[in-house]
Amino acid sequence: xxxxxxxxxxxxxxxxxxxxxxxxxIVVLHSNLIKRIMGINIMGTGVFLFFVAIGNVSGGxxxxxxxxxxxxxxxxxxxxxxxxxxxVVVVSITVYSLSLVIRIYQNYNTIDQKELAELISExxxxx
Amino acid sequence: xxxxxxxxxxxxxxxxxxxxxxxLKRRPxxxxxxxxxxxxxxxxxxxxxLLWHVNEVGSFSxxxxxxxxxxxxxxxxxxxxxxxxxxxxxxxxxxxxxxxxDATEGIEQSEYxxxxxxxxxxxxxxxxxxxxxxxxNTYVFIEILSITTCAIxxxxxxxxxxxxxxxxxMMNEIGSLSYLFGVALIYMATGxxxxxxxxxxxxxxxxxxxxxxxxxxxxxxxxxxxxAAIFPFHIWLPDAHSSAPSTxxxxxxAIVIKVYLLxxxxxxxxxxxxxxLEQMNMPLILLILSGTAMILGSIFAIAQKDxxxxxxxxxxAQVGYILLGISLxxxxxxxxxxxxxxxxxxxxxxxFLSVGEIIFYKKTRKVNDFDGMGFIMPVxxxxxxxxxxxxxxxxxxxxxxxxxxxxIAVLENNYLVFLVILIISSLLNVIYYLPIIILAFxxxxxxxxxxxxxxxxxxxxxxxxxxxxILIVSLGLFPNVIMPYIEAAVETFIS
Amino acid sequence: xxxxxxxxxxxIIIPFAQMYGIFIILNGHIxxxxxxxxxxxxxxxxxLYTLVFGREKGKKKFSHKMSEISESGGIMLFVIxxxxxxxxxxxxxxxxxxxxxxxxxxxxxxxxxIPILMIGIGIKVTSTMIxxxxxxxxxxxx
Amino acid sequence: xxYINVFIIIFLIICALAxxxxxxxxxxxxxxxxxxxxxxxxxxxxxxxxxAITEAAIGAGVTSILFFxxxxxxxxxxx
Amino acid sequence: xxxxxxxxxxxxxxxxxxxAIFEMPTSPSTNAPAYNDVVDYYVEEGADETNASNLIAGxxxxxxxxxxxxxxxxxxxxxxxxxxxxRSTKYDKEVKDNE
Numbered sequence: 002x003x004x005x006x007x008x009x010x011x012x013x014x015x016x017x018x019x020x021x022x023x024x025x026x027i028v029v030l031h032s033n034l035i036k037r038i039m040g041i042n043i044m045g046t047g048v049f050l051f052f053v054a055i056g057n058v059s060g061g062x063x064x065x066x067x068x069x070x071x072x073x074x075x076x077x078x079x080x081x082x083x084x085x086x087x088x089v090v091v092v093s094i095t096v097y098s099l100s101l102v103i104r105i106y107q108n109y110n111t112i113d114q115k116e117l118a119e120l121i122s123e124x125x126x127x128x
Numbered sequence: 129x130x131x132x133x134x135x136x137x138x139x140x141x142x143x144x145x146x147x148x149x150x151x152l153k154r155r156p157x158x159x160x161x162x163x164x165x166x167x168x169x170x171x172x173x174x175x176x177x178l179l180w181h182v183n184e185v186g187s188f189s190x191x192x193x194x195x196x197x198x199x200x201x202x203x204x205x206x207x208x209x210x211x212x213x214x215x216x217x218x219x220x221x222x223x224x225x226x227x228x229x230d231a232t233e234g235i236e237q238s239e240y241x242x243x244x245x246x247x248x249x250x251x252x253x254x255x256x257x258x259x260x261x262x263x264x265n266t267y268v269f270i271e272i273l274s275i276t277t278c279a280i281x282x283x284x285x286x287x288x289x290x291x292x293x294x295x296x297x298m299m300n301e302i303g304s305l306s307y308l309f310g311v312a313l314i315y316m317a318t319g320x321x322x323x324x325x326x327x328x329x330x331x332x333x334x335x336x337x338x339x340x341x342x343x344x345x346x347x348x349x350x351x352x353x354x355x356a357a358i359f360p361f362h363i364w365l366p367d368a369h370s371s372a373p374s375t376x377x378x379x380x381x382a383i384v385i386k387v388y389l390l391x392x393x394x395x396x397x398x399x400x401x402x403x404x405l406e407q408m409n410m411p412l413i414l415l416i417l418s419g420t421a422m423i424l425g426s427i428f429a430i431a432q433k434d435x436x437x438x439x440x441x442x443x444x445a446q447v448g449y450i451l452l453g454i455s456l457x458x459x460x461x462x463x464x465x466x467x468x469x470x471x472x473x474x475x476x477x478x479x480f481l482s483v484g485e486i487i488f489y490k491k492t493r494k495v496n497d498f499d500g501m502g503f504i505m506p507v508x509x510x511x512x513x514x515x516x517x518x519x520x521x522x523x524x525x526x527x528x529x530x531x532x533x534x535x536i537a538v539l540e541n542n543y544l545v546f547l548v549i550l551i552i553s554s555l556l557n558v559i560y561y562l563p564i565i566i567l568a569f570x571x572x573x574x575x576x577x578x579x580x581x582x583x584x585x586x587x588x589x590x591x592x593x594x595x596x597x598i599l600i601v602s603l604g605l606f607p608n609v610i611m612p613y614i615e616a617a618v619e620t621f622i623s
Numbered sequence: 624x625x626x627x628x629x630x631x632x633x634x635i636i637i638p639f640a641q642m643y644g645i646f647i648i649l650n651g652h653i654x655x656x657x658x659x660x661x662x663x664x665x666x667x668x669x670x671l672y673t674l675v676f677g678r679e680k681g682k683k684k685f686s687h688k689m690s691e692i693s694e695s696g697g698i699m700l701f702v703i704x705x706x707x708x709x710x711x712x713x714x715x716x717x718x719x720x721x722x723x724x725x726x727x728x729x730x731x732x733x734x735x736x737i738p739i740l741m742i743g744i745g746i747k748v749t750s751t752m753i754x755x756x757x758x759x760x761x762x763x764x765x
Numbered sequence: 766x767x768y769i770n771v772f773i774i775i776f777l778i779i780c781a782l783a784x785x786x787x788x789x790x791x792x793x794x795x796x797x798x799x800x801x802x803x804x805x806x807x808x809x810x811x812x813x814x815x816x817a818i819t820e821a822a823i824g825a826g827v828t829s830i831l832f833f834x835x836x837x838x839x840x841x842x843x844x
Numbered sequence: 845x846x847x848x849x850x851x852x853x854x855x856x857x858x859x860x861x862x863x864a865i866f867e868m869p870t871s872p873s874t875n876a877p878a879y880n881d882v883v884d885y886y887v888e889e890g891a892d893e894t895n896a897s898n899l900i901a902g903x904x905x906x907x908x909x910x911x912x913x914x915x916x917x918x919x920x921x922x923x924x925x926x927x928x929x930x931r932s933t934k935y936d937k938e939v940k941d942n943e
Contacts, residue, residue: 009767011870013811016774018861021309022854023781028298030850033843035790035836039797041301042828043781046804048308049816055316057811058879059872064899065654066891067729075887076812077879078899080315082908083264084816085900086915087308089659089748090271092823093922096755097275098297099835100929101282103759104290106839113844117291124287136715140702143917147695192910194714194721195893198882201910242928249921256914268914272921279925290929316868319880333877339864647818652896655814657904663822670830694923698916705913716909718894725895734896737905744916751919752827758926759834815900 013054020047032114034102038095045091049084056080131181132190134174135203135259138213141167142252146245153241161228164244168224171251172217179210183616189261197261198325204261207616212390212469213258216383219473220251222592223382226481227375229588235373239283246283250276250379254387263311263321263399266391270307274300274355277384281372292367299354299364306351313344314399323398334404341400342408348395349410356388358451359421362444366428369440370493374484377436381443382477386469389450393462397621402457414455419549421448426556435495436487438560439479442519445553446472452546453534460540462618463611464533470610471518471526471603478515478596482508485589495564502569507590509568511597516561518600521554526603633675640668648745652734658741662748669753678760690754697747704736704743766810773807790841794832801825 008015020043027040056077064075106112109120145167152160182188182205190203224247235243253272260266278300282293311321317333317340320326334341354361369377396405405411425445432438450472453465485508486501487493502509518527531550538546603610641664648661673681708717718735719725726733780800787793801824808817869877886899886907894902904912 007866009771011865012767012771012774013807014865014868014870015862016777018865019778019858020781021305022858022861023778023785025302026850026854027781027785028302030847031785033790034294035832035839036785036793036843037298039784039793039832041298041305042797042824043784043800044302044305046801046820046824048305048312050804050807051309051312052315053808053811053813053816054870054872055312055876055878056813057872058874061812061874063655063812063814064887066897066899068654068897074874075899077883078886078890078903079883080878081813081816081900082903082911084813085657085659085819085904086264086268086911088816088819088823089915090268090918092828093918094271094275094297094301095828096759096831097278097922097925097929098294098301099759099831100926101290101294101297102835103838104282104929105294108287108290112839121288121291130713133709133713133715136709140706143698143702146920147698150691150695190714192714193708193716193718193906194712195907199885200907238931239928242924245924246921246928249917249924252917264908265911265914268911268918272914272918275918275921275925279921279928282925283928313868316876316878319878319882337867337869337877339867340869343861343864652898652901652905654898655900656818657815657898657901660815660818660822663819663827667822667826667830670827694920698913698920701913701916705909716906716913718906728891728895729897734894734902735906737894737896737901740905740909740912741901744912747916747919751923754923755926756827756831756834758923758930759831759838761930813900815898 013050013057017047017051017054020044020050023047034105034112034114035099037114038098038102041098042091042095045087049087052080052084052087131177132188134178135190135205135255138171138174138255139252139259141171142248142255146248146252149241149245149248157240160241160244164224164248165221165228167248168217168221172214172221175210175214175217178205179207179214179613181205182207182210183613187620198320198322201265202261202322202324203259204324205259206620207613208390208394208620209258211466211613211617212387213255215470215473216251216254216258216387219383219477220247220379222477222595223375223378223481226484226589226592229586235283236285239285243280243283246276246279247379250280250384254383257387257391261323263314263323263326265321267304267308267311270355270388270391271304273384273387274304277380280376280379281368283376284371284373286371288367289371292364292371296364296368299361303351303354306347306354308351310344310346310348310351313340313347316340317344323394326399327401330400330404341404345400345404345408345410349392349414352388352392352395353417356385356392357444357447359417359424359444359448362421362425362447365444366432366437366440369443370434370436374436374480374487377439378477378480378484381439381480382473385443385447386450386473389447389454389469393454393465393621396454397462402622405457411455411457414451415543415546418448418451418455419546421445421451422549422553423556426553426560430556430560432560433495434493435483435498435564436480436493438495439476439483442557442560443476445557446476446519448553449530449534449550452550453537456537456541456543457622458537458541459618459622460533460537462622463614464530464537466614466617467526467533467607467611468530470614471530471600474596474600474603475515475518475525475527478511478593478600479519481589481596482512482515482593485593496567498564498567500568502565507593511593513565513569514597514600516565518604520557520561524601524604526600526607529604529607629675633671637668637672640671641665644668644745648741649731649738651741652737653729653731658744659748661741662745663752665745665749666752666756669749670756673753673756673760678757681757685750685753687754687757690750690757693746693750694754697743697750700743701740704739708736770807770810773803773810776803777807788843790836790843791833794829794836797832798825798829801828 024044061076064078187206256269278297357365429441518525521531644664647656651657705716708721712721723735805817805820896902
C-alpha cells in the first residue's frame with residue numbers, strides 16, 4: 002500500500018504534529034492547571050521533534066569533526082542548535098507558570114479551572 | 129567605536145542596568161532610579177542619532193561575530209526599526225518618570241527592584257525584536273518579552289492577578305510555540321532563518337512547496353495574533369489589563385501589543401511579501417477580523433463598569449484599526465497604521481496613567497464614581513479628557529489625523545463598508561468616553577467647592593501627564609513633523 | 624528524610640554525578656553535550672542533596688548569595704567576552720577574529736572562547752536550577 | 766530501524782494521551798518523565814545526541830522534580 | 845458535547861496537517877531544501893573558523909552566540925519573575941492574619 006509507506010516515511014513529522022495537537026488540546030480543554038502546563042511542555046517537544054526531523058539525514062553522522070571516518074555525511078547541525086535554545090526557554094516558562102499555580106492554590110484553595118471560574122465570579126458579585 | 133555598534137550598545141546598556149539593580153538593593157532606591165534614568169537618556173540619545181542616521185545616510189546591517197549575515201545573526205537598522213525603537217524609548221521614559229513618583233499602584237516597596245529589573249529586560253527584548261533580522265532570534269526575544277510582561281502583571285500581590293497572569297502566560301505560550309512551528313516550516317522549505325534570505329527564496333519555495341508556506345503563514349499569524357490581541361484571540365487582554373498595576377497596563381497596552389503588531393508587519397511584508405499574501409486571500413481574512421474587532425471591541429467596552437476593563441476592550445477595538453491599515457497592503461494603509469500605532473500609544477498611555485493616578489489617590493475604579501472628579505483632580509482628568517477626545521477622533525488631536533489617514537486609505541481601495549464601520553466605531557467610542565468626561569466636569573455643581581482642596585500629587589506624576597497631553601495635541605496640530613519618518617518606515621516594506 | 628541507606632548512597636553518587644556534569648561541560652565543544660546539559664546535571668545533584676539532607680544543609684552547600692552572584696555572573700561573563708570581541712574586532716561576540724587563542728582542534732583547549740562560554744553557561748544553568756527549586760520548595764517565612 | 770522509530774512515536778502519542786486522561790497528578794508526572802526519556806532516545810536515533818542529553822537532563826530530570834515540588838504543595842488528585 | 849466538537853476539530857486539523865506533510869520536502873537526505881549552502885558552509889568551514897570539533901557547540905556559541913545570550917537572559921528573567929511571585933511579603937501576612 003502506498004499510503005502506509007508514505008506514513009512510515011514521514012512518521013516523525015506526523016508524530017510531531019500529533020504531539021503538538023495533543024498538547025494544544027490539553028492546554029485548551031483541560032481544567033487542571035498543572036496538566037495545562039504539561040500540555041505546554043508536550044506542545045514544545047512536538048515542535049522540537051519537527052525541527053530534529055528536518056535536520057536528520059538517513060545514514061548521516063553526528064557533526065563532530067575528527068570523530069567520524071572520512072567521507073561520511075554530517076546531519077544538519079542548525080536545528081539542534083535551535084532546539085537547545087528552545088528547551089531551556091520552555092523550562093523557564095514552565096517554572097514561572099508553576100509558581101503562579103502555587104499562589105493560586107494558596108489564594109483559592111483549588112487548581113481546577115472550573116472551580117476557579119466560579120470562585121472568581123462569586124468574588125466579582127460581592128463587590 | 130563607530131555608529132554600527134550603537135544598537136548592540138543600547139541592548140547592553142539595558143542589560144547592565146538590569147543586572148546592576150540587584151547589586152544596589154542595600155543603597156537608597158533613589159540611586160537606582162537616577163541610574164536607570166541616565167541609562168534611558170543615553171539610549172534615547174543613541175536612538176535619536178540612529179533615527180537621524182538611517183534617514184539621512186541610509187540603513188545598515190550589523191552582524192555578530194563578524195560572520196556573514198546568512199551564517200550568523202544580523203541586526204538590520206532600517207527607518208522602520210529606528211523609528212519605532214525611538215517611539216518606544218520615549219513612551220517608556222514617560223512611564224518611567226511617572227512610576228518613579230512611588231505611584232506604582234499595588235506594588236510593594238520590596239518588589240520595586242524586581243519591577244525595574246523586569247522593566248529594563250522588557251525594553252531590551254522589544255529593542256531586540258525590532259532590530260533583529262532573524263526569525264529564530266525574534267522567537268527568543270518574543271519569549272523574553274512574554275515572560276517579562278506576565279511577570280510585571282503578577283508582581284502585584286492580589287488574588288486576581290495570579291489567575292489573569294496564568295491565563296496570559298498560557299495564551300502567550302501557545303502563541304510563541306505556534307510562531308516557532310511557523311519558523312520550522314519556513315526553515316524546512318527555504319533553509320534559512322535570516323529574513324532577507326528567506327524573502328529572496330520564498331517565491332521558489334512557494335512554487336514547489338505551497339503547503340509549507342500556507343501553513344507557516346497561518347501558524348505565524350495565529351501565534352502573533354494571540355499576542356497582539358487580534359479579535360478572536362483577545363480574551364486574555366481585559367483581565368490582564370484590569371488586574372495589572374497601572375504602569376504595567378500602560379506598558380502592555382501602549383507598547384507591548386504594538387511591538388507584536390510590528391512583528392506581524394515585518395513577517396507579512398518582509399518574509400512573505402505582498403504577492404504571496406494576495407494569492408492566499410490573506411488581506412480579506414485580516415480585513416474581516418479587523419472589522420469585527422472594531423465593532424465588537426467597542427460594544428464590549430460600553431458594557432464595562434470597571435474603567436480599566438473598559439480601556440482594555442477599547443484597546444481591542446484600536447488593534448482593529450491598526451490591523452485594518454495593515455491589511456489594506458497599500459502605502460497609505462500602512463502609513464495610517466504606523467501613525468495610529470504612535471498616536472494610540474500616546475493616548476492609551478495618557479489614559480492609563482491618568483486613571484492610575486485617580487485609582488491611586490481615590491481608590492476607585494468604577495466608572496460611576498468619576499462624579500465631579502474633574503474638580504478634585506483637574507490635571508489627571510484634563511489629560512484623560514484630551515486623550516479620550518483623541519480616541520473619539522475629534523480634530524486638534526492626533527486621533528483625528530490617524531482616522532483621517534485611515535479613511536483616505538480605505539477610500540483609495542474602495543472599501544466603502546470599512547468607512548462605515550470606522551464611523552460606527554467612532555460613534556461607539558463617543559458612547560463610552562463622553563459620559564465620563566461629562567460626569568467629571570460638567571455635572572454636579574456641588575463639587576465646585578472642591579477646587580480648593582486639590583490633591584497634592586508628586587511632580588513626577590504630574591509632569592509626564594502634562595507632557596503626554598501636549599504631545600497628543602501637538603501631534604494633532606503638526607502631524608507633518610513625524611510624517612516623513614513614518615513614510616520612510618513604510619518605504620522599507622512597500623516601495 | 625532520615626533513611627541511612629539513602630543518605631549514604633546519595634553521598635556516594637553525588638561526586639560521580641557532578642564529575643560527569645563537569646566532564647560534559649568541559650567537553651562540550653569536542654563531544655556531544657555542553658553548558659546546558661552539564662549545568663542541568665550538576666543542578667539536579669544539588670537538588671538531590673537538598674532533598675535528602677534537608678533545606679538547611681543544602682543552603683550551606685550553595686548559599687543564596689552564591690547563587691545570586693553566579694546568576695548575574697554568568698551573563699556578565701558572556702557580555703564581557705562579547706565586548707572584548709567588540710573592541711578588538713569591531714563585532715560583538717567575535718571569536719577567533721577577536722584574538723582569542725585558537726588551540727589545537729579536538730583538544731579541550733580549543734575553539735577560542737567557546738569553552739569559557741560553556742563554563743559560564745554551566746554555572747548559570749546550575750545556579751538557576753537550584754535557586755528555582757529552592758524558591759518553589761521554600762516554606763513560607765511569615 | 767523504521768519500526769523502532771514507529772514504535773517510539775506510538776509510545777509517545779499514547780503517553781501524551783494518557784497524561785491527558787490520568788487523574789493522579791503524580792502519575793502524570795511519572796508518565797511525563799518517561800515521555801521525555803523516550804523522546805531523548807528518539808532524538809538519539811535521529812542523530813542529535815546534544816539535544817538528547819539536554820532533554821534527558823532538563824526534560825526528564827529538572828522539570829519532573831519541579832512538577833513534584835509543586836504537586837507536593839498543592840493537590841495530588843484532580844476531580 | 846463541547847469536548848466532542850473540539851475533538852472532531854482537532855482530528856480534522858490533524859488530518860489536514862498530515863495531508864500537508866505529504867506535500868512537504870520531508871526526505872531525510874542531503875537533497876532536502878533545508879540542507880543548503882549554509883549547512884555546507886558550516887560543515888566545511890565551521891571547524892576551521894571556530895576551531896571546535898563539535899559543530900553544534902561551535903554554532904551555538906559562535907555563529908549564533910547571540911541566541912544563547914538571549915536564552916541566558918530568559919533564565920535570568922525566570923528567576924526574577926518566580927522570585928517576584930513567590931517571595932512572601934506583607935500581603936501574605938495579612939491574608940494569614942485574616943484567616
